[in-house]
Amino acid sequence: MNKLILLTLFMLGGCAHSVHQVHMSDFSTAEKFTAGKWIEAQTEQHVIFGFVYDTNYVNEARTKLIAQCPNGDIQGVTTRYSTSLGFFNWHNKVNMQGLCLK
Amino acid sequence: MKIVLLLSLLFTVSCTHMASVSQTSIPAKKGKIVKTEVEKNIIFLFNFSNDYVDEINDKLASQCENGSVQGVLTKHESITYFPIVFHKVKITAEGYCNE
Amino acid sequence: MKLLLLLLLQSCAFLHHAQVGEIRHKKNHVRMPFELKVSETGIDMKEAADVAGALSNGNDAAGSAQSLAEIVSMFQMGPRTGKPIYNEKYADKLAKAIYQKCPSGDITGLVMIREMASYPVVSGEIIKIKGYCLQKKTKRKNKRKS
Numbered sequence: 070m071n072k073l074i075l076l077t078l079f080m081l082g083g084c085a086h087s088v089h090q091v092h093m094s095d096f097s098t099a100e101k102f103t104a105g106k107w108i109e110a111q112t113e114q115h116v117i118f119g120f121v122y123d124t125n126y127v128n129e130a131r132t133k134l135i136a137q138c139p140n141g142d143i144q145g146v147t148t149r150y151s152t153s154l155g156f157f158n159w160h161n162k163v164n165m166q167g168l169c170l171k
Numbered sequence: 172m173k174i175v176l177l178l179s180l181l182f183t184v185s186c187t188h189m190a191s192v193s194q195t196s197i198p199a200k201k202g203k204i205v206k207t208e209v210e211k212n213i214i215f216l217f218n219f220s221n222d223y224v225d226e227i228n229d230k231l232a233s234q235c236e237n238g239s240v241q242g243v244l245t246k247h248e249s250i251t252y253f254p255i256v257f258h259k260v261k262i263t264a265e266g267y268c269n270e
Numbered sequence: 271m272k273l274l275l276l277l278l279l280q281s282c283a284f285l286h287h288a289q290v291g292e293i294r295h296k297k298n299h300v301r302m303p304f305e306l307k308v309s310e311t312g313i314d315m316k317e318a319a320d321v322a323g324a325l326s327n328g329n330d331a332a333g334s335a336q337s338l339a340e341i342v343s344m345f346q347m348g349p350r351t352g353k354p355i356y357n358e359k360y361a362d363k364l365a366k367a368i369y370q371k372c373p374s375g376d377i378t379g380l381v382m383i384r385e386m387a388s389y390p391v392v393s394g395e396i397i398k399i400k401g402y403c404l405q406k407k408t409k410r411k412n413k414r415k416s
């Protein structure tokens with residue numbers, strides 16, 4: 070029984086996340102949901118012992134999103150910034166979603 | 172155990188930490204990229220004004236006087252050079268100037 | 271015990287982030303308000319151990335629970351906003367959900383709030399969106415029965 074509790078606790082400790090922020094851009098073109106295609110891009114940064122010197126992965130997420138919709142408007146861009154927690158290391162993640170209108 | 176936790180706390184606050192990020196809608200027409208940043212050095216965590224952030228709008232707009240800046244990516248970072256003693260807060264904004 | 275129950279029933283609301291978007295008006299359109307809210311349960315292992323310790327009146331079990339929580343918390347290092355959660359994708363369907371609320375896509379006045387309803391041990395990690403869907407005014411026709 071104790072082993073089971075211990076295992077559960079370690080599992081809870083090992084896959085924990087923290088969502089810092091969710092931001093959503095405006096919908097300025099007033100297009101219907103069915104008019105476009107949903108696109109998504111995610112990049113992450115592995116941090117060991119807290120040593121990290123840049124935030125370029127954010128720009129990479131944006132580049133990856135634009136690459137999926139090069140000649141269109143991307144509306145309602147939802148940006149999620151979160152961290153997957155770990156043992157003396159963690160992953161900072163940026164996830165971007167949007168509606169590609171061509 | 173307490174020393175390990177204290178050390179891990181120090182490591183967590185060191186170097187670059189991103190406080191927030193936002194991306195506005197991205198236009199189909201992508202003009203030249205305009206980018207600007209504002210920053211403030213903070214010693215011993217003493218900070219009495221955040222007015223430096225207000226400049227960012229004008230600084231970005233001045234690079235695109237005859238058009239509109241769209242698809243703006245804004246990052247708010249905190250760079251720690253020495254925990255508690257000295258750190259910098261930086262706001263970066265980057266977008267497309269469409270004329 | 272009563273004091274503990276009183277503490278357990280307490281909650282606090284923390285605002286982590288707020289955002290306001292563009293506000294548009296259109297002629298012959300009405301603004302229909304909508305609201306969406308998603309929440310995920312956060313768990314603080316350290317607080318869980320403290321509560322377990324308080325309930326067991328300081329016996330050995332309390333000590334071992336606290337040590338265990340300290341070990342588990344070592345696997346939860348990194349920058350945190352609120353209490354740790356176990357599903358980071360809970361807010362990913364929000365954008366699509368907005369379109370379901372407003373299929374025309376004529377959305378304005380978006381207010382987005384990232385907040386936490388904090389209780390001892392657990393929390394509600396909330397993301398809330400409020401906005402307006404612009405809809406065309408419908409003309410009322412008074413048909414007279416002849």
